Amino acid sequence: xxxxxxxxxxxxxxxxxxxxxxxxxxxxxxxxxxxxxxxxxxxxxxxxxxxxxxxxxxxxxxxxxxxxxxxxxxxxxxxxxxxxxxxxxxxxxxxxxxxxxxxxxxxxxxxxxxxxxxxxxxxxxxxxxxxxxxxxxxxxxxxxxxxxxxxxxxxxxxxxxxxxxxxxxxxxxxxxxxxxxxxxxxxxxxxxxxx
Amino acid sequence: xxxxxxxxxxxxxxxxxxxxxxxxxxxxxxxxxxxxxxxxxxxxxxxxxxxxxxxxxxxxxxxxxxxxxxxxxxxxxxxxxxxxxxxxxxxxxxxxxxxxxxxxxxxxxxxxxxxxxxxxxxxxxxxxxxxxxxxxxxxxxxxxxxxx
Numbered sequence: 463x464x465x466x467x468x469x470x471x472x473x474x475x476x477x478x479x480x481x482x483x484x485x486x487x488x489x490x491x492x493x494x495x496x497x498x499x500x501x502x503x504x505x506x507x508x509x510x511x512x513x514x515x516x517x518x519x520x521x522x523x524x525x526x527x528x529x530x531x532x533x534x535x536x537x538x539x540x541x542x543x544x545x546x547x548x549x550x551x552x553x554x555x556x557x558x559x560x561x562x563x564x565x566x567x568x569x570x571x572x573x574x575x576x577x578x579x580x581x582x583x584x585x586x587x588x589x590x591x592x593x594x595x596x597x598x599x600x601x602x603x604x605x606x607x608x609x610x611x612x613x614x615x616x617x618x619x620x621x622x623x624x625x626x627x628x629x630x631x632x633x634x635x636x637x638x639x640x641x642x643x644x645x646x647x648x649x650x651x652x653x654x655x656x657x
Numbered sequence: 658x659x660x661x662x663x664x665x666x667x668x669x670x671x672x673x674x675x676x677x678x679x680x681x682x683x684x685x686x687x688x689x690x691x692x693x694x695x696x697x698x699x700x701x702x703x704x705x706x707x708x709x710x711x712x713x714x715x716x717x718x719x720x721x722x723x724x725x726x727x728x729x730x731x732x733x734x735x736x737x738x739x740x741x742x743x744x745x746x747x748x749x750x751x752x753x754x755x756x757x758x759x760x761x762x763x764x765x766x767x768x769x770x771x772x773x774x775x776x777x778x779x780x781x782x783x784x785x786x787x788x789x790x791x792x793x794x795x796x797x798x799x800x801x802x803x804x805x
Contacts, residue, residue, distance in 0.1 A: 487713055494705045495694040512704060519712035527716055596689045603686075618683045619690040646679045653682055 482531050489534050490519055497542055500615055503600055504546045505553075514549055518542040539616055540630035547608070595656065602652035606645055609633075613641035614649070 483489045494515065501511035518541040526537050603611055609631070616627045617638065628635045697705070782789070 490709045494709055495697050498697065498705055499690060499694045515705065516708040519709055520715060523712045523716040592689060596693055599686050599689055619687055649682050650676060650678050656685065
């Protein structure tokens with residue numbers, strides 16, 4: 463099987479941690495770090511990423527704790543995805559407002575960077591051995607359109623199956639496959655020299 | 658998600674990418690993502706644990722249904738009390754003459770044994786007291802044999 467999904471299948475089956483725990487505490491403990499990394503990859507800001515994870519956890523516990531454990535992963539990743547989108551929209555609106563108020567350009571008329579609070583926390587690059595590869599991947603993923611990025615992250619990085627990815631994204635399985643195919647096409651071009 | 662890999666076979670047919678580089682990209686990206694997730698700094702990991710506990714504690718905390726109902730119940734009680742206070746003075750206001758007469762008649766039955774109130778009784782009653790006395794005595798004497 464020479465396909466991406468086939469390769470990942472082997473990885474996923476070997477990964478015993480992929481079994482959904484029976485308790486919500488154990489499930490959240492299992493996904494919290496990956497959720498943080500996923501939010502961080504999307505938002506590029508650690509505090510916003512932490513807020514998104516916190517909100518996703520709270521909503522899952524509050525509204526879906528009675529659901530069967532098998533339904534938690536797509537629910538959780540779906541909540542997190544929506545929260546990330548909300549934060550991105552809020553950030554965009556904030557940038558527009560700052561632009562209207564004249565904050566978009568300095569005194570000499572040069573464009574100011576989009577207003578975002580500084581993120582001075584230790585990033586993944588500080589600790590990751592293969593930091594350049596991760597940086598390349600993060601940059602390439604950032605360049606993807608929103609839906610393609612979501613499909614790639616949920617399906618390829620997080621390892622949800624197509625049906626779960628579709629549930630998390632709120633679209634059909636066919637749309638997931640289309641988004642994923644286009645995402646892989648883009649990434650092939652972006653990560654030409656990736657090692 | 659019981660076993661995420663279970664459905665991959667069917668996914669391959671539609672979501673498959675024939676390009677061999679896709680396999681490398683997917684495997685490498687996933688490995689980096691997992692490694693980055695494992696290598697989170699202790700401070701951030703601690704915050705994530707605190708966030709998780711906070712979320713779970715919020716669910717374990719007793720639902721404050723009583724507190725939620727106290728405000729509307731109190732408001733309803735206050736409104737009911739206010740309406741009662743408004744309504745009661747109205748009910749004690751001077752009633753119509755007809756009502757007053759009815760109530761007087763009703764109370765008369767109850768107060769038969771009491772001496773008549775001089776101010777409320779019809780003045781003509783006092784003018785013919787002798788007649789009423791004779792009528793009462795006559796009626797009593799006529800009724801006695803009949804009762805026996």
